[in-house]
Amino acid sequence: MNRDSNAYTFIFAAVMVIVVASALAIAATSLQPMQAENVRKEKMQNILSTIGIEVERDQAEQEFNAYIKEEIALTSEGDIDESVNAFNIDLAKELKKPVEEQRFPLYRAEVDGKSYFIIPLRGAGLWDAIWGYISLEDDINTIKGAVFDHKGETPGLGAEITQSWFEERFQEEKIFDPESGDFVGVTVMKGYSGGNDKNDNAIDAISGATITGDGVTDMIYNRLQYYLPYLKEKNVKVALNN
Structure with a gap:
């Protein structure tokens, strides 16, 4: 040719x-x-990070198995579904289902004799999905730690939710109103002036990232509300046993 x-x-x-x-x-x-x-393994790292355990990727599984004592799949009513592997639940797929068909993964960790409950999060930012994990102390009110990630938020603005200085603002914040006792979550508030007040259910927002901050607020509230029936019952049983 x-x-x-x-x-x-x-x-x-x-x-x-x-x-x-x-x-x-x-x-x-x-x-x-x-x-x-x-x-x-990155998922294991993120879960452990919320309880203050920072590990390298090659150590993630070993440390995960050491600290995570229970992996539970809950229904929207707070019942345990033993037929579902909690770790394998894909929240992106679950959110497309009706709430009553969704399963909600929950991890219970123990560190130095103290229990923590770790809840996976997923919501919407300005441009695309945001997600993360948040851990609660055994009073089912105080946040131990949080980690966040995103698919397409703006660098230098909404993408800053992944920075440790932002995630650390959630530490020791409460999710219940101290006066009414109602569940309110934590509000990422533009123009916040509360300083280091850990009882006002709010933290300072990222400048120029209002919509992403609102997405974090909504994500925390919308996901945690389905865990409360189980966690409140668990908390009552612990109190009775003590």
């Missing part, structure tokens, strides 16, 4: 496209198990 002809050029280009596409497909397929394993 004449290498200077148009036909040769088209055939050569088609063959190269097929070869490159096949190579990329093989590489992607072969890397999938490694990628899935990295995601699984």
Whole structure:
């Protein structure tokens, strides 16, 4: 075939496209198990981070198994569904279901003899999904820690929810109103002037990221409300046993 002809050029280009596409497909397929394993261990790292346990990825599973004592899947009414593996629940898929069909994963950790309840979060920011984990102390009111992540928030603005200085603002905040006793969550408040008050159910927002902050507020309230029936019952039983 004449290498200077148009036909040769088209055939050569088609063959190269097929070869490159096949190579990329093989590489992607072969890397999938490694990628899935990295995601699984990163999830463990994030869960542990909310209770102050920072570990490297290669140590994540060992430390997760040491500190996490229970993995529970709850219904929207607070009942335990033993047929579901809590760790494998995909919140992105669950949120597309009616609430009564959703399952809510919950982790109970023990650190130095104290129990913590870790709740996965997922909601909407300015541009796309935001998610994270929040842990409660055994009074079912005080936040031990929180971690957040996002898919497409604005760098330097909404994307700052992943920064430790923002996440640390949630530590020791309360989720129940101190006067009424009602569940109110934690509000990410623009123009907040409460200083270091841990009993006002609010923290200072990120400047220029109001919508993302509102998304964090809504995410915490909307997800935690489904855990309260179980956690309140658990708290009462602990109090009675003590």
